[in-house]
Amino acid sequence: MLQLEGLSRSFDGQTVLNAVSLDVPRGKVACIVGPSGCGKSTILRLVAGLDVPDAGQILLNGTELSRPGWALEARKRRLNMVFQDYALWPHMRVAQIVGYGLAHLTRAERDARVAALLDQMQIGALADRLPSQISGGQQQRVAIARALATDPDVLLLDEPLSNLDVQLRLDMRMEFADLFARVGKTVLYVTHDPLEACSFADLLVVMRAGEIEQSGAPVDLFARPQSAWIAALAGYDTRMAGQLLPANDAATIAVSIGTQPVTLPRSALAGKAVPGDAVTVMLHPGSISLDAGTGAHDANRLTGTVRRCLFEGRDWRVTLALGKQGEAALSLMSPRRVAEGERVGIHFPHDAAVVFPHG
The missing domain is CATH 2.40.50.140 (Nucleic acid-binding proteins)
Structure with a gap:
C-alpha cells in the first residue's frame, strides 16, 4: 500500500499542499484530478523522491520513503515515473531506452525482457528506431515500457496524455485501462481531465487549492458530488x-x-x-x-x-x-x-x- 500521511509543502511562503492524506491499496489505480496549481504534481514529486515534504510522511508497504528533512533516494525507491514529455534519450534506440535500467541482467535476459515489454506495449517493430522516428503515442508507449522494465511496485504518471491529439487521447484511455488491468501495479496518475481519469481509476481524488476536496469511486463521486465546484x-x-x-x-x-x-x-x-x-x-x-x-x-x-x-x-x-x-x-x-x-x-x-x- 502507498500511504501519504499529512503531507504539506510550501514554496516561497505559499502553501501548495496542506496536510494531504491518502491511501492507495496495492494493485489499485488512483487518479488525482484538479486544476493547475492545486498540488497534484507536487504529490508526484514527493512520492518519486524528487522533493522533500515540510510535514507528514510517505510510506510504501510499511517502509518510510520520506519525512520532513529526509527522503530516501529516488533510485532506491521501488517506483518509476512517466513524465509529461516522456523524457526519452534522443540518441538511443527504443530497445536501448527500455533496457537502460536492466544492466544487472545478462544480455540474453535483458533482450528477452525488453522484447516482452515491447510486445506488451504493441511496439515490437519499433525496437531499432530513434524517438524522433516514432509518433507521440508510440513515444508514450516506450516511456511506459521503460518504467515497467525494472518491475516497480508503484507506477507514477504525470499527465501522460496531455501532448496527444483528441482522438489519440480517447484511444489511449482504453489502452491504459487494459494495461493497468494486465500489469496489476499500484498506479498514481495525475491529470486535469476527470473523464480521462474515470476510464480506469479505482479511486478518484479531486484536489483544490492544495487539499483533497473529495475522493472515492468515480461512479459515486460523479453521482453525488459534495460541492458545487466538484459538480x-x-x-x-x-x-x-x-x-x-x-x-x-x-x-x-x-x-x-x-x-x-x-x-x-x-x-x-x-x-x-x-x-x-x-x-x-x-x-x-x-x-x-x-x-x-x-x-x-x-x-x-x-x-x-x-x-x-x-x-x-x-x-x-x-x-x-x-x-x-x-x-x-x-x-x-x-x-x-x-x-x-x-x-x-x-x-x-x-x-x-x-x-x-x-x-
Whole structure:
C-alpha cells in the first residue's frame, strides 16, 4: 500500500499542499484530478523522491520513503515515473531506452525482457528506431515500457496524455485501462481531465487549492458530488437559482425554480438547508430533454423562453430563461434547433439533480 500521511509543502511562503492524506491499496489505480496549481504534481514529486515534504510522511508497504528533512533516494525507491514529455534519450534506440535500467541482467535476459515489454506495449517493430522516428503515442508507449522494465511496485504518471491529439487521447484511455488491468501495479496518475481519469481509476481524488476536496469511486463521486465546484468539474454545468420549499414527506425536498416547483429526492441535497433558504440546483445538460408532451409522471417539468441556440457539432445547446420574468436559467443539449424567443417545456428525471445551499 502507498500511504501519504499529512503531507504539506510550501514554496516561497505559499502553501501548495496542506496536510494531504491518502491511501492507495496495492494493485489499485488512483487518479488525482484538479486544476493547475492545486498540488497534484507536487504529490508526484514527493512520492518519486524528487522533493522533500515540510510535514507528514510517505510510506510504501510499511517502509518510510520520506519525512520532513529526509527522503530516501529516488533510485532506491521501488517506483518509476512517466513524465509529461516522456523524457526519452534522443540518441538511443527504443530497445536501448527500455533496457537502460536492466544492466544487472545478462544480455540474453535483458533482450528477452525488453522484447516482452515491447510486445506488451504493441511496439515490437519499433525496437531499432530513434524517438524522433516514432509518433507521440508510440513515444508514450516506450516511456511506459521503460518504467515497467525494472518491475516497480508503484507506477507514477504525470499527465501522460496531455501532448496527444483528441482522438489519440480517447484511444489511449482504453489502452491504459487494459494495461493497468494486465500489469496489476499500484498506479498514481495525475491529470486535469476527470473523464480521462474515470476510464480506469479505482479511486478518484479531486484536489483544490492544495487539499483533497473529495475522493472515492468515480461512479459515486460523479453521482453525488459534495460541492458545487466538484459538480461543475463532473459536468453539471447547468446551474439554476432556487428556493427550498416545505416538502411533502421526509424522503423528498421541494425547490422553487423561477416560481416553478420541482420535487427531488432528499439525497440530492448536499449540505444543510431549511425551507426558505436559497439553493443552487445543478444538472448535467445530457439529463435535460425538451418536453415531448407525453404527460409522463417520472420527471420534473419546467417551462421557459429560448434565449439562445448554438450549434455544437452534433446537437444544439439551448439556453432558457425560466419563469415569467426570467428569474432562473438553464442550458440543455437538443437534437433539433429551436427559435430564440420560443416558449418551450423541458423535463429531467427526479434523480438527475444535485442541490447545494447558496453560498
